[in-house]
Amino acid sequence: MFNFKNMSILFKISRIWNVLLCLAMFSCVGTTTEEKYYNDLGEIRFDEKLDDINFKVCHEDYTFPFNYGGVGLVYTGEKRELEKTYFDDYKNTRIEGQTGFITIRFIINCEGKAGRFRVEEMDLNLEPKKFDDTISTQIINITKSLGGWQAYEYEGITYDYQQYLTIKIEDGRLKDVLP
Amino acid sequence: MKKLLYFLILVSFQMSIFGQQNCEILKDNSKCYRACLIMNEESLFRQGSFESQKHLSDAIEMCPTLSNAYFEKSVAYLKRGRFMEWKMLMDKAVELNPEQHLSYRAWCQFSFLHNYEETIKDLNQLSAIKNTPFIGVGQSGDYDLRMVLALSYKFTERKEKAIDIIETALQDEDYYVGLYDYLHLGVLYLENNQLEKAVNSFEKQIEENELAEVYYYLAKTYHNLEKELEAKRSIERALEMYNKGRKMHSNYYQYADQIYEKDILDLQKKIG
Numbered sequence: 413m414f415n416f417k418n419m420s421i422l423f424k425i426s427r428i429w430n431v432l433l434c435l436a437m438f439s440c441v442g443t444t445t446e447e448k449y450y451n452d453l454g455e456i457r458f459d460e461k462l463d464d465i466n467f468k469v470c471h472e473d474y475t476f477p478f479n480y481g482g483v484g485l486v487y488t489g490e491k492r493e494l495e496k497t498y499f500d501d502y503k504n505t506r507i508e509g510q511t512g513f514i515t516i517r518f519i520i521n522c523e524g525k526a527g528r529f530r531v532e533e534m535d536l537n538l539e540p541k542k543f544d545d546t547i548s549t550q551i552i553n554i555t556k557s558l559g560g561w562q563a564y565e566y567e568g569i570t571y572d573y574q575q576y577l578t579i580k581i582e583d584g585r586l587k588d589v590l591p
Numbered sequence: 592m593k594k595l596l597y598f599l600i601l602v603s604f605q606m607s608i609f610g611q612q613n614c615e616i617l618k619d620n621s622k623c624y625r626a627c628l629i630m631n632e633e634s635l636f637r638q639g640s641f642e643s644q645k646h647l648s649d650a651i652e653m654c655p656t657l658s659n660a661y662f663e664k665s666v667a668y669l670k671r672g673r674f675m676e677w678k679m680l681m682d683k684a685v686e687l688n689p690e691q692h693l694s695y696r697a698w699c700q701f702s703f704l705h706n707y708e709e710t711i712k713d714l715n716q717l718s719a720i721k722n723t724p725f726i727g728v729g730q731s732g733d734y735d736l737r738m739v740l741a742l743s744y745k746f747t748e749r750k751e752k753a754i755d756i757i758e759t760a761l762q763d764e765d766y767y768v769g770l771y772d773y774l775h776l777g778v779l780y781l782e783n784n785q786l787e788k789a790v791n792s793f794e795k796q797i798e799e800n801e802l803a804e805v806y807y808y809l810a811k812t813y814h815n816l817e818k819e820l821e822a823k824r825s826i827e828r829a830l831e832m833y834n835k836g837r838k839m840h841s842n843y844y845q846y847a848d849q850i851y852e853k854d855i856l857d858l859q860k861k862i863g
Binding site: 448454483490576578588590 | 703706
């Protein structure tokens, strides 16, 4: 388990800070209709149509992006191991025009397990695009098979966090694993 | 005290990244002036929190020409891998004020997405607007944007052009020497089989900013030059630096020419 003290302190303070500021300023009610969420723009809520009911999170209202704080991507064997899994398991087939990015956002829960996968497919101009199923299914399955994630733990309490991976595809071939 | 300082840096990084806009310049436009004040209030909240995004949406609704509000709102999407939403907002910011926002869009396309052709397009457009050799610095502060342009050419198989841009830029007295410039130039020379030049560049990098990567590529270069003793010493130094944490690192993206422990160990095995 990785341990980054500042991240947890930061979130505790920011929670209190937000409440105090809202109370003090009476300005939390604005004019626009904003997407509602508990704590963070990147949180992923349970969807019974998409998600495994057995995948649990410890703090439903409290997930944070993996890149906040001071750690970044944490994976057993580092980035090279992560890349290896994709490059070993993905079957490259040249298919002209199958170029762009597939981003998979998900949660690493307090047990270090991954779940609640959400997929976004886009072209190089970052406009929505639908890849051939042979490509996107492979990418999703490889992502779900990754086993090197680690839970975040601080002072004996484990937390859930948001992770994303973006896969760059060029003419059907795997080009890059990001970040 | 050091811990407190570190913590404050973290907090500030997760809030507004450009600081506050001077709203006084908008005083003649009461709606945009008010929108600007609302936008600046956003910096009191954590980036990506509901309150933060809501302030920015309200500012945009009140003054749809306030480019910084689109920009600030986009950043939270970027950091969470929601790239389509990020791009829509950034495009709007660029449309309203290309001179101010093209550099950030280019930088993000480069660092977060390795979208090099788009980076080149944006930087060339910015260059045409500014019409000066110096067009700005990447958002992380690590790079003159000419280095970002050069690396984008490198990763799209135009290494000679990349080398030419860097060599020319380094002659410019306005050039902003970044933390890794001589490393990147050295790697380009190494890949172009200009080995003596590569060694010289790596030596300059060691003087400027010593890190695991430079010793790793120096070891590779010495190995190619069949200087095995120097190669062995360099790769040992690379591992030592890596284990001490003297390496390239970003929470958000992987740097160009960044290495990992496995790369060092594999090269060490090869060198023997």
